[in-house]
Amino acid sequence: MKHTLIAVAAIAATATSAQAGGFERSTTPLGFMFERGNYVELSFGSVRPKVSGALIAAPSVTTGNVTENYSSVGLAFKADLTNKISLGVTIDPTFGADVAYPTGTGYPIAGSTAKLRGDTVAAIVRYKFNENVSVHGGIRSVGIGGDLFLPALGNYRANFANDRDIGYLVGVAYERPEIALRVALTYSSETSHDLEVSGFTAFPPTPGTLAGTSTVKLPQSLTLDFQSGVAADTLVFGSIRWMDWTVTKLDGPTLPVPFNDLVSYDHDTITYNIGVGRKFSDAFSGAISIGYEKHHGGNVGNLGPTDGQKSIQVGGTYTHQNMKVTAGVRYVDVGNATALSGDGNFTGNKAVGVGMKVGFSF
Template sequence: MQVTRKIIAAAAVLAAAQSTTALAGGFQRGTADTDILFEPGTVNMRAGMTYVDPQRGFTSINGQSGDFGDYTGDYTIPTYSISLGNDTVGCAGTATESFAAESDYSGSPGGALPAQVSSLSTGQPVGTTTAARTDIFGATTASVSRTQALSFSSSELGVTCRLSYAAESGRYSLLGGVFVEDFHFEGTSLGTTYAAPGFPLAAVNTRVEVESDGGYKAGFRIGAAYEIPEYALRVQVMYRSEVKHDDVEGDGTVTVLNSLVPTLPAGTVLPVNSFLSEATSPQFVELKAQTGIAPGWLLLGSFRWTDWSTNDMSVSSISNAAFGINSSSYAPYHWRDGYTATLGLGHAFNDEISGAVVLGYDRGVSTGAETTYTDIYTLAGGVSFKANKMAELRFGGLVGYWTDGSQSVSQGAYFDGTVGDDFVYGVNASLKLSF
């Protein structure tokens, strides 16, 4: 049985699957479009954009219940790719936003998350244990901070090549390439400096705003694929290496909001240096498979393991020796590894139009220290319009159900919190040109 219209059906399934991929647990965003290496044609170019609206907010913070609004920010994921090759060899250049997150906690009680210890009167760095961070009235506690907003992003640029061998049993391909990834961080917090260590009288209240960058770091991907083109069958496995960003630094400002110190009146702005502890883009392995099951019908599935357990915590620090500023804020994760699975079905209605639906499941990586990334169940759909041999438009949409969850001090968080059942929505569109 030869499966006709296999390429069109595969395109529609891909459009739906791209929406699902954008919701993988942790800080995963886009993945390099290496599938373009298997597209027919000597030269292929594809540009796409995915929009995701994750609606997640706390239902209680330290026992206080309420509607504090969504702290997760909506985001867009651009993807670009261009490939050049033939049936034997091909290479593709890709670009995407690989990892990112954005949170705004200004809707929380008091306009920020609960307080944590940010500096000690001894001059020693604050520890990263829960006990150290929650001892806000301790004898050596000099100041506390409250996180108001956080965001970071990583852009990836890469080149991946395919070397294929055609035999009677099918086509075998080796895949490999390199990429570089940068890192950008921004944070805002509210700070309070005590009049005396351990004495919770506010001598100075401040707003801290920082921005830090890490240079491009290299990584690699390697994989293999097996195809029987006449049946639209392809099985592909790809490994992406982790990338560690250990040089994230920049600058920022400390703005005095109100003060009991005559030399630091309200409105004073002090410059600071900013630093972020090591950030890791985790390694992952993804298995993707598709096969024709009847004329014009395509079945597709995927499974991805991501090493999210390498993300244990992050510490954002500021310093200004001239004014004795040396403080930090702490974000615990203690994530477990993530698993994402999808199953899709595509159908070609005619030579120009095909559609698909994809079911997805992402096992949440939260373990109780941070409660954002719980289990997600998704339903996505996609459609492909191929007007001629050169141009193809793809559109996809997704709705996801986000399960409830909680975090607690006993599990490594520095405050207790709960989130309810939430929803997430996404749409994407792409244009491919072939020559």
């Protein structure tokens, strides 16, 4: 138990706009920086979301499932340069959205599609003052881009070219290895992106070819991670994560108000997770955790028609010599939402995600 972190498959993500607010699909991993010795980790995830709605005034007019399945791959590597200094590199598919309203449903925005893709490449340094206290920090290269098609608005089609910006992260950790205690606080900075836009619109007052730039900010965040042994071979763990989503706004060039407001958020989000893990043998441990994100109410955007979430996740870790394999499944009750400027009601939404991590110490 002294050096064992009982893990769950955190890469088993959730539906669009439902994991940690906005369109975040995963957080930049930091747990690998606390592994003993040199370490490399490869992670996989696959998610099947189901988000659908209907017109409030005509419940028989439904959207069908507006979200698409997706998968992700991540990589992390850490090397101990000295007994006090470690260097890590991680590649993570942090942001994403896949929205596609089926055609032929009669819903006002049937046929609309949107995709966003964002990734984070981070270089992280950890310095240990002693066995108990350490600090970590580094730089983050964050990229974001996507495309959009809105047939109801003059076949408006826009491609947002990928743009990268440099941010940073900084944090501190306190550990008591004899009781498997670790508390870590990490801040990640905001990044700003100027996306070059190309496409076409027939929507007045300025039909024609699209050209220009849209600026979007990706939010700063503050994350508290904790774990502690509470009995022999038993661990309690969890996290609290705040994200400043109210700074994120993406406009569609030439579209008049209010149609130009493609992505925006009225509330920041705080996501809570807590769980318990148990080491059953030297080779196998298991864990179960629950998650919660507040339902705020009010109207949400048509390209992310969810509001809050509740989740449960079960995972297990198998360890053999220098190899550690973690797998898990997560079920998410995606929060109900009102979209289409108050005319569409999205209920009964859910997502199921599976994930696996394979790590090697050397």
